[in-house]
Amino acid sequence: MFNFLPYFLLLVMSSLLLILSTLVCAIPILLFAVVRLVLPFAALRKLFASFFIACAEMWITLNKGWMKLTQRTHWDVEGVDQLDKNGWYLITANHQSWVDIFIMQSIFNRKIPFLKFFIKQELIRVPVIGLCWWALDFPFMKRYNKEYLKKYPERRGQDLEATKKSCERFKDMPTSIMNFLEGTRFTKEKHARQKSPFKHLLKPKSGGIAFAMHCMGEQLNQLLNVTIVYPDGTPTFNDFLGGKLKQVIVRVEQIQLPSEFFTSDYTTDQEFRIEFNRWVNDLWTDKDMLIEDLLKKDQA
Numbered sequence: 001m002f003n004f005l006p007y008f009l010l011l012v013m014s015s016l017l018l019i020l021s022t023l024v025c026a027i028p029i030l031l032f033a034v035v036r037l038v039l040p041f042a043a044l045r046k047l048f049a050s051f052f053i054a055c056a057e058m059w060i061t062l063n064k065g066w067m068k069l070t071q072r073t074h075w076d077v078e079g080v081d082q083l084d085k086n087g088w089y090l091i092t093a094n095h096q097s098w099v100d101i102f103i104m105q106s107i108f109n110r111k112i113p114f115l116k117f118f119i120k121q122e123l124i125r126v127p128v129i130g131l132c133w134w135a136l137d138f139p140f141m142k143r144y145n146k147e148y149l150k151k152y153p154e155r156r157g158q159d160l161e162a163t164k165k166s167c168e169r170f171k172d173m174p175t176s177i178m179n180f181l182e183g184t185r186f187t188k189e190k191h192a193r194q195k196s197p198f199k200h201l202l203k204p205k206s207g208g209i210a211f212a213m214h215c216m217g218e219q220l221n222q223l224l225n226v227t228i229v230y231p232d233g234t235p236t237f238n239d240f241l242g243g244k245l246k247q248v249i250v251r252v253e254q255i256q257l258p259s260e261f262f263t264s265d266y267t268t269d270q271e272f273r274i275e276f277n278r279w280v281n282d283l284w285t286d287k288d289m290l291i292e293d294l295l296k297k298d299q300a
Contacts, residue, residue, distance in 0.1 A: 003072040007242040014070045014241035021062035025055045026132055033135040049173060052135045053114045060109040063102065071243045075107075079252030083111045086174045088219045090212055090257070091115065093226035094201055094287060095180040096234045099245065103228055104178070107250055112224075113174040118212065139167050139177070139215070167215040176224075177216065179208050181280065186234070198288040206273075206280045210266035218262045223255040225283065227290050231298040249294050255283075 002013065029052050036048045067073070083089075089112050093100060105115060114136070121140045124130045134140075170177075181204035184190065196203050213220060229249040239245060264272035 001069050003070065003243050005070075005243075007244065010070050011238060011242040014066060014243070017066035017070075018063065018241070021059055021066065024062065025059035026128060029055050029132050029135050030128065033131050036135065045169070046173070048135075049137060052137075056114050056136055057110055060105045064106050064109070067102075067106070070241075071245060073245045074247045076247070076249040077107055077252075078250070079254070080107055080111055082254070083108070083224075084174075085111060085113065087112060087222060088170075088174055088216070089113070089176040089222050089224050090209065090216070090220050091176055091178045091224040091226060092181050092209060093178075093228055094186065094291070095182050095184065096186045096228065096230065097240075098185075098237045099235050099240045100228055102240065103248060103250060104226060107252075108176070113176040115176050115178045117178050118208070137169060139170075164215045170216060171219060175216070175220070177212050177220065179212055181205060181209060181284070183208070198284060200291040201284055201288050204280050204284045206277045207266060209280070210261075210273075210276055213257065213261050214266065218259060221257050221259075221262075223257050225253040225255055225287070227251045227253075227287050227294075229291055229294045229298075231295060247298075249298070251290060251294070 002010065005013070032048060032051060036044070091104070091108075093104065108115060116136065116138050118141050119133055119138050124134055124140060126133075182202040183205045184202065186200075186202055190202055194203050227250070230245075231247050231249065235245045260272075261276065264276075266273050266276060
């Protein structure tokens, strides 16, 4: 509707609407998060969790609303028709821009459980947003560095146990856990520095996804392998807000995860680690070929 406006006006309008939608949905979460702190009863946890997720899903819906008002993006999406709102999913995707998160939230909203990310324990101190992440039960990772473990060797493994404990509540509630295998956004500089064997991807880091499966158990038996392609080039977040995202292609592949992935320990079992790394590398090889094919078809 407003895509005819100049870039700067669209950027300002989208930014204001994003701030407004965030405030509208964050304020109720913050208010009831305080109530949850005062009344930490197990019987109320599920009720609070449902309310918080409803607010977060409304936030995504409002964002989709202003995106339609300010953008004229052509969406080419396949693979989201056979999903279960009450299922448990592990999700991974190639990572190019902060826009990726908005893309995935838009295509998955209310089709699968609300997307959650593993977050460093220190980020719970981030004003407003940290408390929202806590209220939404994002799994916080408590990691000790090598220097700390040298000083306190008896605490080795406690960081993993703390993160696993934070995931226990997901066993009774449908959950979607997101993990970017590349660990960072793709750039040509990072690609060259890594000497990545892939044309369109950075090297995948297998440890994160193995850790997620080890924490969650066999309930998290479906992997959603998401491939995002921007045929006109990777957009910056300002490009996105300013209405410059003209086209996005998304392909979602459902993969049944082998049961042995949940019973083997990636950190101690070297044979399993080699096997798992090979599986992830094959996954990434196929994704790289798919991106190349999608780009060629778009240019044809």
